[in-house]
Amino acid sequence: MSIEIDRINKRFGDFIAVDNVSLTLNDGELTALLGPSGSGKTTLLRIIAGLEQPDSGRIRFQGEDATDLHVSDRGVGFVFQHYALFKHMNVFENVAYGLTVKPRSQRPSKKEIRDKVMHLLEMVQLDWTADRLPSQLSGGQRQRIALARALAVEPKVLLLDEPFGALDAKVRAELRRWLRRLHDEIHVTSVFVTHDQEEALEVSDRVVVMNRGKVEQDGTPEEVYDHPANPFVYQFLGNVNLFHARVQNGVAKIGSVQIAAPEYAGQQDSLALAYVRPHDLEVLNSREEDALHARIDLVSVVGPTVRLELQTDTSDQAVHAELSKHQYRSLGLVQGGDAWIRPVISRVFLRDADSP
Amino acid sequence: MTAALQAHSVKRKRFGSRNNRVIPGFGLTMGFTLLYLGFMFLIPVGGLLLYTSLMSWEEFWKAVSHPQVVASYKLSFGASFIGASINLVFGALVAWVLVRYEFPGKRVIDALVDLPFALPTAVAGIALVTLYASTGWVGQNLEVWGIKVAYTQLGVVVALTYIGLPFVVRTVQPVLEDLETEREEASASLGASRLTTVRRVILPALLPALLTGYALAFARAVGEYGSVVFISGNMPYRTEITPLLIVAKAEQYDYQGAAAIGTVMLVAAFLLLLVINGIQWWTSRRGL
Numbered sequence: 001m002s003i004e005i006d007r008i009n010k011r012f013g014d015f016i017a018v019d020n021v022s023l024t025l026n027d028g029e030l031t032a033l034l035g036p037s038g039s040g041k042t043t044l045l046r047i048i049a050g051l052e053q054p055d056s057g058r059i060r061f062q063g064e065d066a067t068d069l070h071v072s073d074r075g076v077g078f079v080f081q082h083y084a085l086f087k088h089m090n091v092f093e094n095v096a097y098g099l100t101v102k103p104r105s106q107r108p109s110k111k112e113i114r115d116k117v118m119h120l121l122e123m124v125q126l127d128w129t130a131d132r133l134p135s136q137l138s139g140g141q142r143q144r145i146a147l148a149r150a151l152a153v154e155p156k157v158l159l160l161d162e163p164f165g166a167l168d169a170k171v172r173a174e175l176r177r178w179l180r181r182l183h184d185e186i187h188v189t190s191v192f193v194t195h196d197q198e199e200a201l202e203v204s205d206r207v208v209v210m211n212r213g214k215v216e217q218d219g220t221p222e223e224v225y226d227h228p229a230n231p232f233v234y235q236f237l238g239n240v241n242l243f244h245a246r247v248q249n250g251v252a253k254i255g256s257v258q259i260a261a262p263e264y265a266g267q268q269d270s271l272a273l274a275y276v277r278p279h280d281l282e283v284l285n286s287r288e289e290d291a292l293h294a295r296i297d298l299v300s301v302v303g304p305t306v307r308l309e310l311q312t313d314t315s316d317q318a319v320h321a322e323l324s325k326h327q328y329r330s331l332g333l334v335q336g337g338d339a340w341i342r343p344v345i346s347r348v349f350l351r352d353a354d355s356p
Numbered sequence: 357m358t359a360a361l362q363a364h365s366v367k368r369k370r371f372g373s374r375n376n377r378v379i380p381g382f383g384l385t386m387g388f389t390l391l392y393l394g395f396m397f398l399i400p401v402g403g404l405l406l407y408t409s410l411m412s413w414e415e416f417w418k419a420v421s422h423p424q425v426v427a428s429y430k431l432s433f434g435a436s437f438i439g440a441s442i443n444l445v446f447g448a449l450v451a452w453v454l455v456r457y458e459f460p461g462k463r464v465i466d467a468l469v470d471l472p473f474a475l476p477t478a479v480a481g482i483a484l485v486t487l488y489a490s491t492g493w494v495g496q497n498l499e500v501w502g503i504k505v506a507y508t509q510l511g512v513v514v515a516l517t518y519i520g521l522p523f524v525v526r527t528v529q530p531v532l533e534d535l536e537t538e539r540e541e542a543s544a545s546l547g548a549s550r551l552t553t554v555r556r557v558i559l560p561a562l563l564p565a566l567l568t569g570y571a572l573a574f575a576r577a578v579g580e581y582g583s584v585v586f587i588s589g590n591m592p593y594r595t596e597i598t599p600l601l602i603v604a605k606a607e608q609y610d611y612q613g614a615a616a617i618g619t620v621m622l623v624a625a626f627l628l629l630l631v632i633n634g635i636q637w638w639t640s641r642r643g644l
Contacts, residue, residue: 049545050545051541051544051545070544071541071544071545072544072545072546072547072548072549073547074545075547076545077545077546078541078542078545080538080541080542082536082538084536084538084539084541084542085539085542086539086542086543086556086557086560087561088560088561088639097543097546097548097556098546098547098548101543101546101547101548101549101552101556102547146542149542149546150545150546152546153546153547
């Protein structure tokens, strides 16, 4: 079931939550709505679900207008950040809820409900918890139950609002891999909201980056990460170093370092910012013509990688570089010592009112 | 070394809890609690029972089973039951409106709910009788429909409903504030109609608070005196409540008779509260 979001607007008082957003989400795709808090991603998700009414614009499921359908008639499964399980029902009753509230004529028999619920519980690997109360389960287990509950009614669309937001790092990582596998099995069109870029990149087929109620970029995880459309996306997706640069005839200059910027071939002496990710920064232990001199302020070893905090001669802002422990050792770098840095991959954006 | 330290601190926690508390003084506060409960509650109740035990069984039975007294039990418990039941429904409704909606004057209404707590019950009784008498604003209009409130059993119900309102509202309100709308949204997204959501998601979550409010409203109504005596008219066998009979007996220096009826009320109220507590315990086991 494809979802067509057509020029949706939503305000809360003076605050513009969703600003004229149009998107088409394809059948069977797992899409991540990624953005900082207040970017409108959750509001958009709730509008798709029918939990919120847009001020203007339409929502269509497979071409059919669903904007005025009540949430209970939309056939969406919704998973909440804080699970929203029914505390007074046991796990079985929770998962069976959507089936037992069907009108008598459509309601499956007791046995059918039992079989279906147990099947779903096996799918989320929690069939042994059927008689327990939600309060007796861990956060990760509760969220899996919430997902089973949403899937019980065979929704046309599965919507997840920061589904792993309340869980600790290890459980999060497990659950998102599990969600990916589950989606590969059942292929229901799914949208999930997250502010965690790693989660969005790892789990989804497609990432929609939102900021201030607008879509900043829309593409596959690789596209979005490797070719950010603008400085916001660059900064939001992972750590990034900013270097002040001057662009002249298609070349950006950061001190003695030159970076090709053919997209600005027409520019004469414009101020710009070069964006370089920490792992795209080459660190050298001896002077080279096209490298910047820097002092190593801090060395922190995080598992197999080493993070350096460097200070260049021209800027007050610390520069972060990331390299493997192996590289670090062979270079013989030390805290407080000298180093030379050279951007390997970078992206130059001209400075304007919007840039930081 | 650290393990040893931890083991040590665990030990201290277990055996020397007094030293580890942020705020000490268990002995003092517990002692005061017992003293307070003793003076304010146990000794008066004990006195009542002692006084009653001075009577012989026949005397006791005669005092508590007199038809006039039995009629008053029926009225007191019956009207309290109806009043508390009305409050259960409308108190829940008031709490719902106060928690879930924003509207001008919300704080005023919120404050008004407490009025039956604050207003002297005699004042309330006089106000009610003025309103509901056949010459009063409300009474006049009800008279047209053939409904009489003042000086009837219905009047007793009205007074007991009035004084019980805050209990249900104030016990349900905080629970409702904690009840996330997310659970209702989850129910709706699973295809449940609005009524089904109320019946299967909201009400079960509110049940313990509703029961507590009900029990408190009921207990308060059974013991109420001031606001009822004005509106009821106090006609023997018809509109006489049990507390009034106790006062009447005491005024005639029949202290033993008063104590005997008091004992019956005490036991009945205790049993009813026990039953309601039992239901609460049963629902809380369901993880509410």
